[in-house]
Amino acid sequence: xxxxxxxxxxxFTLFIVCLVSSTLLGxxxxxxxxxxxxxxxxxxxxxxxxxxxxxxxxxxxxxxxxELNGKSFNVYPAKKGGKIVGYAIESSTSAGFGGRIxxxxxxxxxxxxxxxSVLSHSETPGLGDKMVEGKSNFSVQFKGKNPADFKLAVxxxxxxxxxxxxxxxxxxxxxxxxxxxxxxxxxxxxxxTKNKNxxx
Numbered sequence: 001x002x003x004x005x006x007x008x009x010x011x012f013t014l015f016i017v018c019l020v021s022s023t024l025l026g027x028x029x030x031x032x033x034x035x036x037x038x039x040x041x042x043x044x045x046x047x048x049x050x051x052x053x054x055x056x057x058x059x060x061x062x063x064x065x066x067e068l069n070g071k072s073f074n075v076y077p078a079k080k081g082g083k084i085v086g087y088a089i090e091s092s093t094s095a096g097f098g099g100r101i102x103x104x105x106x107x108x109x110x111x112x113x114x115x116x117s118v119l120s121h122s123e124t125p126g127l128g129d130k131m132v133e134g135k136s137n138f139s140v141q142f143k144g145k146n147p148a149d150f151k152l153a154v155x156x157x158x159x160x161x162x163x164x165x166x167x168x169x170x171x172x173x174x175x176x177x178x179x180x181x182x183x184x185x186x187x188x189x190x191x192x193t194k195n196k197n198x199x200x
Contacts, residue, residue: 043119044076044104051106051115052078052086059088066187073184078106086114087188091181095173098122101131103174105181111189112146115139116178128170138164138171147182 041060048059059076066073076088086109092102102119116139118132130136141162142150152175153159154168163171 047104047117047119048076048078048088048106051104051117052076052088053108053114054080055085056080066184068180068184068187073180075184075188077188084109084192087185089181089184089188090119091177091184093173093177093180095169095176096121096123097128097167097169097173098124101170101173101177103177103181105178105185107182107185109189110146111148111182111185112144113142113178116142123167123170128164128167130164130167131170131174136164138162138174142178147179152178152182 045060049055052059055078057077057079059078062077062079064075064077066075074090077084078086078088086106088104088106090102091105092100094100099122101121101123104117104119106114106116108114116133118139121129121131123129123131131138133139145160151159152161154161154163154171154175156163156168157172159175161171161175
């Protein structure tokens with residue numbers, strides 16, 4: 001004779017299923033947490049080395065944050081012989097055609113852009129993704145330019161930037177992220193100057 005199901009039995013069965021599932025999920029998280037963290041650090045370090053001059057420190061271990069308009073931005077100081085040679089700054093914008101775009105922007109100490117690297121985006125393949133280095137010459141035009149005299153806006157908006165063909169929205173968003181990175185860089189230089197003056 002089949003055992004009659006009851007609310008008590010169903011609740012107990014559901015509890016066991018949830019317990020087993022959560023244990024398995026917790027185990028999977030524990031196993032993958034460190035490899036994912038290591039992969040993310042490797043990606044960041046690779047991006048840093050591609051956007052700043054040669055350095056001999058470990059910028060990812062000297063990371064600090066700067067506040068701008070209520071948001072925090074990661075800054076990685078690149079040093080050689082103990083002297084700062086540049087800053088790699090993580091910047092982002094939500095103005096992309098596909099949403100959020102994250103960049104790593106490298107500056108020389110004089111404010112010129114050493115290089116840029118796209119960390120993540122959801123732009124249209126074959127169009128907006130041409131902002132990624134190697135897919136077009138779009139990002140090359142920023143190298144060696146100083147935002148103090150190179151207007152980070154597309155030419156259609158009165159700036160100095162050649163937009164990606166058929167991807168003006170992406171181009172504008174890229175410029176927006178660069179402008180933010182430059183403002184963060186200026187905060188870093190202000191602090192560097194204050195520290196230098198206080199030590200004299």
